[in-house]
Amino acid sequence: MSMLEVTNLRKVYTTRFAGNQVEALKNVSFSVEEGEYIAIMGESGSGKTTLLNILAALDKPTDGSVILNDRELTHIRESEVSAFRRDNLGFVFQEFNLLDTFTLEDNIYLPLVLAGKSHQEMSERIAPIADQLGIRKLLRKYPYEVSGGQKQRAAVARALITEPKLILADEPTGALDSKASSELLQLFSEVNRKGQTILMVTHSVNAASHANRILFIKDGEVFHQIYRGNSTNEQLYQKISETLTILATGGDRR
Amino acid sequence: MKIGFYMKLAWTGIKKNHKLYLPYIMTCICMTAMYYIINNLQYSAFLDTLPGSATISAVLTWGSWVIAFFSVIFLFYTNSFLIRRRKKEFGLYNILGMGKKHLSLILVCETMIIMLFSFGAGLSLGILLSKSAELLMINIMEGEIVYRFSMEPASILASIFMTVIIYAGIFFLIFLNALRQIRTANPIALLHSENVGEKPPKSNWLLGLSGLILLITAYWISVTIADPVASLMYFFIAVLLVILGTYLLFMAGSVLFCRILQKKKGYYYKSNHFVSVSSMMYRMKRNGAGLASICILATMVLVMMSSTTSLYFSEEEILTKRYPREINMAFIMKSPDDLSDEKISVLEQDIRTAAAPYQASFENVCSYRDIAFYGIFKDDVIMMDNTTEADYNYDTASDFYDFFFIPLSDYNRLTGKNETLSKNEVLVSVYRSDFVPQELNFQGKDGIKTYQVKKEISDFDLENGDAMMSNLPTMTIIVPDFQESAAWIKTFNDSLNLRWDIYFDTGLSKEQQIALSHSLNETFRTPDAEETYGLWNARSESREANREDFFGLYGGLFYLGIMLSIVFIFAAILIIYYKQISEGYEDQSRFEIMQKVGMTKQEIRRSINFQLLTVFFLPLVFAGLHLIFAFPIIQKLLLLFNFDNVLLFAMTTAGCFFLFALFYSLVYKITSNAYYHIVSDAKE
Numbered sequence: 001m002s003m004l005e006v007t008n009l010r011k012v013y014t015t016r017f018a019g020n021q022v023e024a025l026k027n028v029s030f031s032v033e034e035g036e037y038i039a040i041m042g043e044s045g046s047g048k049t050t051l052l053n054i055l056a057a058l059d060k061p062t063d064g065s066v067i068l069n070d071r072e073l074t075h076i077r078e079s080e081v082s083a084f085r086r087d088n089l090g091f092v093f094q095e096f097n098l099l100d101t102f103t104l105e106d107n108i109y110l111p112l113v114l115a116g117k118s119h120q121e122m123s124e125r126i127a128p129i130a131d132q133l134g135i136r137k138l139l140r141k142y143p144y145e146v147s148g149g150q151k152q153r154a155a156v157a158r159a160l161i162t163e164p165k166l167i168l169a170d171e172p173t174g175a176l177d178s179k180a181s182s183e184l185l186q187l188f189s190e191v192n193r194k195g196q197t198i199l200m201v202t203h204s205v206n207a208a209s210h211a212n213r214i215l216f217i218k219d220g221e222v223f224h225q226i227y228r229g230n231s232t233n234e235q236l237y238q239k240i241s242e243t244l245t246i247l248a249t250g251g252d253r254r
Numbered sequence: 255m256k257i258g259f260y261m262k263l264a265w266t267g268i269k270k271n272h273k274l275y276l277p278y279i280m281t282c283i284c285m286t287a288m289y290y291i292i293n294n295l296q297y298s299a300f301l302d303t304l305p306g307s308a309t310i311s312a313v314l315t316w317g318s319w320v321i322a323f324f325s326v327i328f329l330f331y332t333n334s335f336l337i338r339r340r341k342k343e344f345g346l347y348n349i350l351g352m353g354k355k356h357l358s359l360i361l362v363c364e365t366m367i368i369m370l371f372s373f374g375a376g377l378s379l380g381i382l383l384s385k386s387a388e389l390l391m392i393n394i395m396e397g398e399i400v401y402r403f404s405m406e407p408a409s410i411l412a413s414i415f416m417t418v419i420i421y422a423g424i425f426f427l428i429f430l431n432a433l434r435q436i437r438t439a440n441p442i443a444l445l446h447s448e449n450v451g452e453k454p455p456k457s458n459w460l461l462g463l464s465g466l467i468l469l470i471t472a473y474w475i476s477v478t479i480a481d482p483v484a485s486l487m488y489f490f491i492a493v494l495l496v497i498l499g500t501y502l503l504f505m506a507g508s509v510l511f512c513r514i515l516q517k518k519k520g521y522y523y524k525s526n527h528f529v530s531v532s533s534m535m536y537r538m539k540r541n542g543a544g545l546a547s548i549c550i551l552a553t554m555v556l557v558m559m560s561s562t563t564s565l566y567f568s569e570e571e572i573l574t575k576r577y578p579r580e581i582n583m584a585f586i587m588k589s590p591d592d593l594s595d596e597k598i599s600v601l602e603q604d605i606r607t608a609a610a611p612y613q614a615s616f617e618n619v620c621s622y623r624d625i626a627f628y629g630i631f632k633d634d635v636i637m638m639d640n641t642t643e644a645d646y647n648y649d650t651a652s653d654f655y656d657f658f659f660i661p662l663s664d665y666n667r668l669t670g671k672n673e674t675l676s677k678n679e680v681l682v683s684v685y686r687s688d689f690v691p692q693e694l695n696f697q698g699k700d701g702i703k704t705y706q707v708k709k710e711i712s713d714f715d716l717e718n719g720d721a722m723m724s725n726l727p728t729m730t731i732i733v734p735d736f737q738e739s740a741a742w743i744k745t746f747n748d749s750l751n752l753r754w755d756i757y758f759d760t761g762l763s764k765e766q767q768i769a770l771s772h773s774l775n776e777t778f779r780t781p782d783a784e785e786t787y788g789l790w791n792a793r794s795e796s797r798e799a800n801r802e803d804f805f806g807l808y809g810g811l812f813y814l815g816i817m818l819s820i821v822f823i824f825a826a827i828l829i830i831y832y833k834q835i836s837e838g839y840e841d842q843s844r845f846e847i848m849q850k851v852g853m854t855k856q857e858i859r860r861s862i863n864f865q866l867l868t869v870f871f872l873p874l875v876f877a878g879l880h881l882i883f884a885f886p887i888i889q890k891l892l893l894l895f896n897f898d899n900v901l902l903f904a905m906t907t908a909g910c911f912f913l914f915a916l917f918y919s920l921v922y923k924i925t926s927n928a929y930y931h932i933v934s935d936a937k938e
Contacts, residue, residue, distance in 0.1 A: 058850070079854065086852030097847040101536040106528075111852050113528045119519040158851070 002031035003197060004055075004166060009064035011050050011220075024050040025061070026220040032166070032199060037192040039211035040201045041240070043248075047220040048201045049170070055199065056089060056168055057081050069165055086111050090159030094171035096151045098143040104154040105139040111162045122161075129157045133187065149180025156187065160196070167191075169200040173207050185210045205244065209237040218247055257363070260356070264363035267343060273928075274339055274835060278332050279371050281828050285325045286376025286421050287383060288821055292318040294384045294413040295391065317814050321821055322420050326427070328825045331544070333428050335832045337435055339839070344436055357436050365429045372421065377414055384413075391813050462510045465502025472496045476887035485890040492887060496880055500549055505542035508872075509535055525857060529848065530865045537837065537869070544829050549873035551826040553880040555819045556914055560881075560907040561888055562815030565808045565897055567906070572896045573804050577797035579618060579757035580767050583774065585792045587752040590740040592788035593623050595663075598754055601787050605756065608777045612770045615761035622664035625740045626751040628726070629657050635695045635702060638747050655687075656728040660714075661736035669713055675734040680705040683714050686893075687727035694731065699746035703739075705731070764798045771796035808895075827921050830870070834925040838932030845933050859930075866929070870922050878911060 009028040012021050024047045032038055042048045053059035054066060057073050066073040068088060076084050091097075098107045105126065112122045130136040133153045138146055143154070152172060159167050169188070173181040181204075189210050192198050200211065208214050210233060216224040224247070226239055268275045296314040344357050472495035479485045512535035516522050522531060565572075585601065587593055598621075606616065629636040631653045662675055673681065684690055694705045714730065733739050743750050760767055774794035783789060845858055853861075889903055897903070 056850075079856075082849070082852050082854035082857070089852075091850055093850070097850060099532075099844055099847060101532045101844070106532065109523065110528070110848075113523050114525050114851075114853055114857065116525060119523045122523065 003034045003069060004032035004199075005065075005067040006030050006055075007065050007067075009051070009054065009066065010062050011047075011054065011059070012062045023220055025054075028064070028217070028220070028222050030215060030222055030225075032197060034197055035192070035195050037188070037198045037210070037212045038200065039208035039214045040199070040217060041203060041205075041208050041214055041244070042217035043203065046217045048203075048217055051217065052168060052170055052199075052201050056091065057085055086114055086162065088165045090162060090164035090167040092152070092155050092159050092167065092169040092172045094174035096143070096148070096155045096175070098151055098154060098158075100143050103140055103142055104135065104146070104150075104157075107143070107154055108139075108158045108161055111158065115162070125161050126157070129160050132190075133157050147180070148176050149183060152176060152180070152184055153187065156184070156191075160191065165197065167196060167198045169198065169202075171202055171204075172200065173202070173204055181206070205237055205240050208240050209233045214240060214243075216243060216247060223247060257359070260359045260363045261367075263347075264360050264367055267340060267360070267364065268367060271336070271339060274336055274832075275368075277828065277831055278336060279368055281328065281332060281824070282368060282372035282421075283376040283379065284824060285321070285329065285821075286372045286417060287380040288817070288824075289318060289321050289325065289420065290377055290380030290413050290417045291384045291387045292321060292817060293416050294380070294409060295387060314814070317818060320818065322424075324821060324825060325421070326424055328828060329424060329428055330431065331547075332828055332832050333432070335836045337432050338836065341435070354437055358433055361429060361432055361436065365425055369422065369425050372425075373418060376421075377417065380413075380417070381410060387817075390816075391809075458506045459510065461502050461506035465499045465504075465507055468495045468499030469503060472499060473883040476883050476885075479887050479890055482890045482893040485887050486894065489887055489891055492884075496553070496884075497550055500876065500880075501543065501546040504546035504549065504872075504876075508542055508545075526860060526864060529853075529861045530868070533841075533844070534865055534868065537865075541833055541837075541869070544833050545869065545873050548826050548829050549876045549880075551822045551829075552873055552877035552914065552918070553884070555822045555826075556877060556881050556907070556910050557884060557888060558815045558822075559819050559914075560903065560910040561892060562808075562812045563910065564892065564899070564903045564906045565895055566812035568897055568899055568902055569804055569808045571899065572808075573797060573801060576804075576896065577795060577800060579620065580759045580762070580797050581614075581771055581774070581794060582757045582797070583755065583778075583792070583794045585754045585756075585778070585787065586790040587754065588788045588790055590737050590744060590752060593737065593740065593752055593754060597787065598623065601754070602756065605774065605778075608774055609760075609770060612760070612762060612766055612773070614770055615759070617759040617761060619756065619758040620668065621754065621756035622668060623661055623736065623752075623754050625659045625736075625743065626753065627657050627743065627747055627749060628654065629696070630654055634691075634693075635697050637697050638743075638749075654726055656726045658728065658730045659736060659739055660730060660732050662732050662734045663736075665714060665732045671713075673732075675708060675732070677734060678705050679708045679734065681709060681711045681732035682707050683711050683730040683732075685728040685730070687729075689727075696743070698742060703742065705733070767796045768799045771799060823917070830921055831925050831928070833869075834866075834929040835932065838929040841933055862930070862933070866922070866926050870918075870926075874915060874918055877914075881907060881911060 007029050009025050010023070011025040012023050014021055028047075028051060040048055040051065050059065054061050055068075055073075057076065060074060071084070073084075098104070099110070102110070108126055108129075109122050112125070126139075127136075130139060133156060135150060135153050135157060138150055138154070143151055146154075152175075156172075172188075173184055176184060185207055188198060188200070192212075198211075200207065202208055212228045214226045214236075215222055216226075224243060226236070226243060228236055231239065292314055296311050296318065344360075347357060347360070348354075472492040475488050475492045475495070479488050512531055515527070515531050516535070521527055583605070591597075602621065609616070627638055629638040636655075636657075662673065662681075665671070665681070666673055675681070680694065682690060682694075690707070690710050692707055694707065696703045696705075711732070714732070740750070740752055744752070760770060762770060771794045775792075777783065778787075778789070778792040778794070783792065845862075848858060849855070885904070885907065889900060892898070892903065
């Protein structure tokens with residue numbers, strides 16, 4: 001059994017004015033094995049964000065099922081969703097989403113505090129993560145005092161500290177410069193090597209080229225996927241670019 | 255580009271942000287109307303027909319300046335929220351190619367629109383309501399004026415003129431302030447002004463501590479003050495200390511408190527404290543001033559309401575104390591001999607004769623002789639030879655007494671008792687003091703005269719309006735040798751009053767009572783009468799004739815209390831509302847993040863509730879605390895208004911607090927709903 005099993009996912013939105021039905025996701029099926037590092041690519045409006053929101057249990061699909069760790073996401077009761085999300089998922093967002101009223105340390109603690117962990121346990125957990133992410137000296141600082149790359153590393157630390165089954169990253173390099181981006185992507189690869197499953201939505205070819213498998217979404221469907229195999233990042237980069245060109249010029253499904 | 259275009263931009267801006275602009279414009283309208291009403295009342299010609307009109311007019315003038323002053327503060331405060339919200343829009347216009355000049359033009363248009371609304375609606379509302387305000391005032395004063403609906407164009411124009419001048423000035427100041435903020439910022443800064451990262455507040459021990467010390471000092475003054483006259487001066491000092499202390503405590507102390515909570519890791523890192531403590535701390539710095547303002551306004555309203563209401567509702571009681579019977583007569587005699595039993599009974603008979611044409615019934619007659627003088631306790635001796643008014647100062651005020659000597663025979667007659675006193679023995683009754691001496695030593699010209707106090711009595715109320723009106727502690731002394739004592743004191747004390755008082759009810763109509771009193775004055779305030787009875791002075795006062803003056807003062811204070819309370823409450827509501835709204839917009843993104851990170855809706859709601867409750871009820875709790883500690887000094891102050899009904903005052907104060915708390919909770923409910931609305935809007 002895979003860790004994440006997405007089957008026949010469909011999502012229909014009704015537009016506000018005309019009442020038109022828009023199919024954001026038509027028929028999406030894929031699965032994620034434990035320890036995978038998956039990138040989901042697609043143009044703006046292809047349905048990436050809708051998919052991610054459904055995986056994060058922030059949104060409900062119209063049809064289909066999402067099974068994470070043997071639990072049907074669509075069946076979880078509203079009152080349990082937050083706790084489920086907290087315990088099983090870690091999030092990294094494009095715009096960091098750190099709370100400016102907290103120090104980086106407190107920001108990282110936030111999910112643990114919500115889970116009711118003791119302070120001692122929290123400080124035990126943060127030490128190795130802060131070392132790994134190189135933010136140990138920044139813990140006492142407030143978000144507005146550090147750079148974008150540092151903020152994003154704090155956000156990654158916040159995602160990792162709960163030891164989640166799956167990390168969902170939404171354009172994690174979108175707001176970073178190239179240096180900070182490549183640092184973050186290296187970090188992701190490193191975390192992944194230690195066994196962390198990552199699912200990243202991006203339209204940066206560079207970011208996607210760090211993943212082990214790339215899913216391409218077009219018009220609400222999984223259009224294509226590439227496995228890394230034995231390719232290097234550069235080779236993978238090449239493959240992704242080619243695929244995107246084909247996608248953009250309207251090639252048929254291979 | 256034409257001005258119409260800017261008008262349109264300004265108008266759209268206002269419409270788009272109506273949630274913020276509507277209350278702001280309402281404030282402007284209400285402030286203008288309130289100012290107009292108070293201002294118009296003092297011009298109003300009909301005020302002259304009210305009792306005590308000069309006092310009321312002065313009080314109203316003062317009141318209108320208070321309202322103008324508060325308008326400046328409130329409108330500036332509320333406007334600062336508007337500017338913060340609109341900066342983003344201005345930033346966008348700026349980037350789209352509008353210069354600072356054009357932005358200023360939009361601001362001008364906006365100010366014009368708001369001014370137009372405020373003056374149009376405010377003045378119409380004011381003119382309409384000022385008539386009902388007059389009616390309310392007449393009602394409160396219990397003036398018996400047949401009210402004719404009339405518009406005095408001159409007074410209306412004068413008030414409109416004043417209102418427009420003052421508020422145009424205020425709007426201009428606000429405009430300049432907005433201009434300054436727009437001009438000094440660059441477009442990018444404008445665009446992002448709402449999301450600028452803010453330094454977490456530093457905790458300042460010194461400020462917090464000094465706030466606490468100021469507050470304790472003010473409380474200490476209030477609790478320890480003993481003398482009513484001195485209390486007036488100390489009251490204003492205490493008020494200043496409380497205001498300063500509250501601001502310091504709220505701004506520095508609250509941050510300090512949150513810091514301490516944060517240091518306690520076991521407490522801080524709990525899901526229901528974590529978010530609230532940190533965002534409260536963050537908030538306190540900016541909003542500490544707002545909370546302190548709410549607290550002070552609440553305290554002002556409570557103090558004003560409770561004291562003026564107490565006074566107003568005990569008017570009758572105070573009036574009765576001052577004028578114990580319908581007719582109150584006092585005769586001041588030239589020599590002690592004129593106070594002999596025979597002469598007094600002749601005088602009383604003549605009064606009855608004089609009153610005969612009115613067929614007054616002479617019920618509840620109370621008459622007694624007394625000699626009255628001031629004296630100071632110096633060590634154990636009572637000095638009176640040099641105790642004139644000039645010596646009266648605050649330092650010795652607590653040793654200063656009013657003394658009344660009453661003959662034992664009059665005491666026995668009035669109380670129906672049969673007390674006996676041997677020579678140099680006296681009975682004593684003390685009022686406004688707890689000090690009951692064992693013996694009384696009066697310093698005379700040729701030695702000390704000593705009385706032994708046989709016992710303290712409590713069944714003799716000196717039904718003497720003059721004694722009631724005094725603020726000094728009073729000692730009533732029942733002596734066996736009245737005339738000798740009077741003669742002895744007379745030899746060295748010129749300020750001695752030898753008097754005979756007679757009070758009685760008449761069973762007559764109001765008009766008849768006044769007429770009778772008038773006629774008695776005419777009879778006994780003649781050289782003939784003075785000759786006959788050996789009078790220095792005689793007077794007759796009717797309770798009814800003085801009622802209107804009384805109600806003029808107390809009613810005027812009550813009226814002003816109501817008006818100012820409305821203004822202050824209004825101000826407090828606005829501050830609360832704007833706090834909630836602006837915080838709501840700030841918190842939108844914060845709560846969104848928290849939800850994404852895994853906070854449940856209930857947890858968010860609980861955390862919001864905890865925060866709101868603390869932030870909201872902190873001012874109320876402190877206002878209550880201030881009120882409790884202000885109680886002793888205000889009670890002393892009320893003594894100056896002849897009010898000494900502590901129970902009534904305590905009940906009114908508690909009632910006012912309860913009412914206010916109820917009202918406050920209602921406002922809390924409404925504004926926190928608006929807050930939830932804004933916060934949850936973002937999640938959709």
